[in-house]
Amino acid sequence: MQNIVSPPNRTSHYGLARGRGQLDPQIPASRLVTRLKLLRNTLRPTPHVQLAVKGMNLFAKLEYVNPVGSIKDRAAYWILTRAAERGEICEQTTVIESSSGNFAAALAAFTRLVGLRFIPVIDPNISGAYESFLRRICPTVVKVEDRDDTGGFLKSRLQKVKELCATIPNAYWTNQYGNLDAMEAHYELTATEICADFDSLDYVFIGVSTAGTIAGVSRRLKEHYPNVRVIAVDAEGSAIFGGAPRKRHIPGVGSSIVPPLLSHARIDDIVLISER
Known part of the structure; x- marks a missing residue:
């Protein structure tokens, strides 16, 4: 089986466009970008x-x-840095993501290091160690409990992300599924x-x-x-x-x-x- 590349699309088929923070003209965008780029030194081969x-x-x-313990560290660093470079996130941004553990842990660590807020959306399948880690460093952790129509929790997590992005100012969904x-x-x-x-x-x-x-x-x-x-x-x-x-x-x-x-x-x- 071989899949051929399709045209870039920065909106997922769930209709969840990535959130876009508005840059404060008084705060140079380069400051956040500089802090994020410093994280590159932690991602050794x-x-x-x-x-x-x-x-x-x-x-x-x-x-x-990897510094936070999984391959997801790479995507977390890259997504945040590219978003800051494009002006899609700023120091007032709240980053939101659905994750079963690894990606949430990476985002939690990196957003804390650069001074961004992060809300992970998790479910009961997450390991106890990851949930404990997230609750220690994230002021808000949202845990869905209702299974979706497949018997899992992913669709429930994505629905919760959609609700949070609609109600939280300057919310940004990193969208690891379609970004x-x-x-x-x-x-x-x-x-x-x-x-x-x-x-x-x-x-x-x-x-x-x-x-x-x-x-x-x-x-x-x-x-x-x-x-x-x-x-x-x-x-x-x-x-x-x-x-x-x-x-x-x-x-x-x-x-x-x-x-x-x-x-x-x-x-x-x-x-x-x-x-x-």
Whole structure:
């Protein structure tokens, strides 16, 4: 399966345009941009470690060594920085996002460091450690409890984001599901590191949820290694590749919607994994 890139669209198919903060003419936009760009120094290249598997050279990229602990740190940094550069957020902005954990943690840490407000929208599947972390550093945490029509919580979280954006002044939805900056983060950062470390690649396996990682990485790797095969790894019970959505238990892999960023990914095959 190979998806061809569609024209850029900065509004998701849920009708949720990203929030736009109004810049205060008395506060130079460059001040927020400068603070955000300083965070770039924390995003060091993550290591590739060879795994002991007979008959092949198999490597794992250790994204947990990112500063807040996951690959989502890259997208959080990139989205905030690009939004500030375009004047879409300012020091009065309240950032809002739906997340099962990793992306919310990254946004919470980075917004706190640069002085922005952040409201994460979470659900009962979030790990206790992440929820505790968010409640310690975010003045407001919104937790949805009602399941949606798929048996999950994602659509309920997105509806809550829509309500918050409609009622909070200067709200900005980072939209990890459809924001092209999320894809660009992995094209410019994650995939660039892979290309620097390997002369050739035959296969790359990438877990899929919001599809930002696989969209950005697949496009860069296909340019650098024309014969590489990109394998999407999804969970059983996920709706991303056309399956019927059902209740899942592991956050961060799979989705109960088809994320808009998936249309930008260049995928050769799909592997479904069981949670059991």
